Amino acid sequence: MALLNFSQPLISDETIAAMADTMRTGWIASGPRVLEFEQALSDTFGGRPTRTLTSATGAMEVALLACDIGLGDEVITSTQSFFSTMNMIVKVGARPVFVDCDLISRAIDLNQVEAAITSRTKAIVPTHFPGALGDMDALYALAQRHGLRVIEDAALVQGSEWKGRPIGSFGDIATFSFHPNKNMTTIEGGAVVVQDEATARRIEVLRFHGIERLEDGTRDVVVASGKYNMSDVSAAIGLAQLRQLPAFLAQRRQLADRYFEKFPQIEGALLPPRGVAGQSWNMFCVLLPFASLGMTRQAFRAALRERGIATGLSYEPSHLSTLGRSLGYREQQFPNAERIGEQTVTIPLHCGMTIEDVDRVCDAIGEVIGSKKH
Numbered sequence: 138m139a140l141l142n143f144s145q146p147l148i149s150d151e152t153i154a155a156m157a158d159t160m161r162t163g164w165i166a167s168g169p170r171v172l173e174f175e176q177a178l179s180d181t182f183g184g185r186p187t188r189t190l191t192s193a194t195g196a197m198e199v200a201l202l203a204c205d206i207g208l209g210d211e212v213i214t215s216t217q218s219f220f221s222t223m224n225m226i227v228k229v230g231a232r233p234v235f236v237d238c239d240l241i242s243r244a245i246d247l248n249q250v251e252a253a254i255t256s257r258t259k260a261i262v263p264t265h266f267p268g269a270l271g272d273m274d275a276l277y278a279l280a281q282r283h284g285l286r287v288i289e290d291a292a293l294v295q296g297s298e299w300k301g302r303p304i305g306s307f308g309d310i311a312t313f314s315f316h317p318n319k320n321m322t323t324i325e326g327g328a329v330v331v332q333d334e335a336t337a338r339r340i341e342v343l344r345f346h347g348i349e350r351l352e353d354g355t356r357d358v359v360v361a362s363g364k365y366n367m368s369d370v371s372a373a374i375g376l377a378q379l380r381q382l383p384a385f386l387a388q389r390r391q392l393a394d395r396y397f398e399k400f401p402q403i404e405g406a407l408l409p410p411r412g413v414a415g416q417s418w419n420m421f422c423v424l425l426p427f428a429s430l431g432m433t434r435q436a437f438r439a440a441l442r443e444r445g446i447a448t449g450l451s452y453e454p455s456h457l458s459t460l461g462r463s464l465g466y467r468e469q470q471f472p473n474a475e476r477i478g479e480q481t482v483t484i485p486l487h488c489g490m491t492i493e494d495v496d497r498v499c500d501a502i503g504e505v506i507g508s509k510k511h
């Protein structure tokens with residue numbers, strides 16, 4: 138039996154043809170396809186200035202730099218995120234100040250954010266999760282009260298909405314990922330959506346060596362920067378994938394709905410938020426009470442793998458990484474994120490799957506857990 142991946146992209150013939158056509162044009166690095174893709178993305182974000190990069194990680198780095206965040210600054214962020222959030226804050230020279238998240242929605246805890254604000258705080262970096270967003274109105278009201286920037290890590294939620302408005306179409310800055318595990322892909326890739334053209338131009342400089350073009354045709358560098366520009370081949374893939382995004386999102390929602398219907402009854406198990414309108418479903422993460430089930434997570438994952446089902450882990454809390462600990466963080470500071478870190482399992486959810494695949498995963502989970510009970 139073929140292994141059911143926990144995540145994988147769906148690449149159509151149209152996508153492959155678009156990629157091949159671009160390869161034949163003779164222009165494969167950043168060029169006209171990138172401009173076209175950025176315009177098409179911007180249209181989905183209410184016309185806001187949008188720039189592509191080679192990853193969401195790079196997008197987060199340049200977004201922090203564009204907010205003038207650096208040495209001595211503090212950035213408040215949820216310890217429940219992918220490591221890239223912490224890493225980029227540290228990389229630009231700032232200090233990540235961790236707070237906890239909600240156990241079910243995984244949204245950043247705004248009470249803890251407020252309590253963590255100091256005179257050094259420059260920004261809040263919340264990470265959004267599939268199934269539900271945090272209270273975006275309260276987040277922006279808080280940021281405004283304290284004069285803070287907000288950089289939303291929206292890597293997982295392209296297509297999610299807040300009160301009918303797509304994430305990225307309002308607010309301060311949002312970053313997106315087009316890694317193959319995300320809602321659509323460019324192979325590797327990301328985007329940053331900003332409020333104004335001046336910031337977008339700054340992002341263009343920061344994503345390409347810090348180079349500024351002078352009127353006499355020569356070039357200058359004022360601030361050292363890296364190289365994160367997307368290729369036209371990736372942009373061509375992105376244009377084709379973006380056309381399919383509504384269908385991808387609908388299929389993901391159907392698969393998630395089926396999980397809610399069929400997931401076995403397990404005492405103490407926690408599923409993601411159910412039935413929140415306008416949400417996208419990049420991953421389906423469940424929390425399982427392994428200690429009371431008398432089974433380790435490793436054994437559970439191995440048993441599913443034996444049944445041809447791969448699983449993932451999203452995410453280990455950043456504050457308990459060696460880097461987080463070197464900043465002074467320890468166990469028992471953020472109980473929700475730590476519980477998620479210990480109990481989370483990402484079960485398969487992607488557009489290569491059918492409803493029958495979901496049923497197979499649910500049956501296998503029931504069997505693995507049931508076999509332990511006797």
Ligand SMILES: Cc1ncc(COP(=O)(O)O)c(C=O)c1O
Pocket residue numbers: 191192193194195218219221222264290292293313314315316326327
């Ligand atoms: C929440 C979150 N933020 C950022 C990233 C980084 O995305 P990329 O691989 O495009 O750099 C990921 C990737 O998994 C993610 O899950």
